[in-house]
Amino acid sequence: xxxxxxxxxxxxxxxxxxxxxxxxxxxxxxxxxxxxxxxxxxxxxxxxxxxxxxxxxxxxxxxxxxxxxxxxxxxxxxxxxxxxxxxxxxxxxxxxxxxxxxxxxxxxxxxxxxxxxxxxxxxxxxxxxxxxxxxxx
Numbered sequence: 239x240x241x242x243x244x245x246x247x248x249x250x251x252x253x254x255x256x257x258x259x260x261x262x263x264x265x266x267x268x269x270x271x272x273x274x275x276x277x278x279x280x281x282x283x284x285x286x287x288x289x290x291x292x293x294x295x296x297x298x299x300x301x302x303x304x305x306x307x308x309x310x311x312x313x314x315x316x317x318x319x320x321x322x323x324x325x326x327x328x329x330x331x332x333x334x335x336x337x338x339x340x341x342x343x344x345x346x347x348x349x350x351x352x353x354x355x356x357x358x359x360x361x362x363x364x365x366x367x368x369x370x371x372x373x374x375x
Contacts, residue, residue: 245356246313246349250301256293258286265356273361275328295325301345311352317345323368335368343367 245264252260261282271279271288279285293299299321307314323330323339335341345363349356 244303244306244308244313244315245351245354246306246315246347246359247303249349249356250303250315250317250347253289253292254300258289261286261289266352269356269358271359271361273328274363274365275330277328277361292327295323295327296321296341297324298322311350313347313349313351315347315349317347319343319345319363330365330368341368 249261249264252258252264265282265285267282268280269282269285271285273279273288277288277292279288300319302318302320304316304318306316320340320342323335323341324337343364344367345361347362348360350358
């Protein structure tokens, strides 16, 4: 994973490790996150809850950043997301995906920063990859 001073990279690393209180260091309290599958949030506390749910439903959840582009108060990241589906998350259900399936999906994240913190984020993810993940061995 790319690390360093990228706010986006630090946000994803904190989420993957379950250190959700760290979001306070990276996001405004009134952050708006636009996400697929009914997982959009308004406010840092809602975003923390979505991550709690994601960590419970997608075991081994990891965001591997492939590249980050930054220009002024905007960061864009190309990410590969992996994990194992064990529960429902937003509009993605185990009925549709099958529980116990490993997945890999592509994601793009665009973050707009204000005073060095994320004020708004857009997550574009290949949710169809969750529905076509091969059965786990």
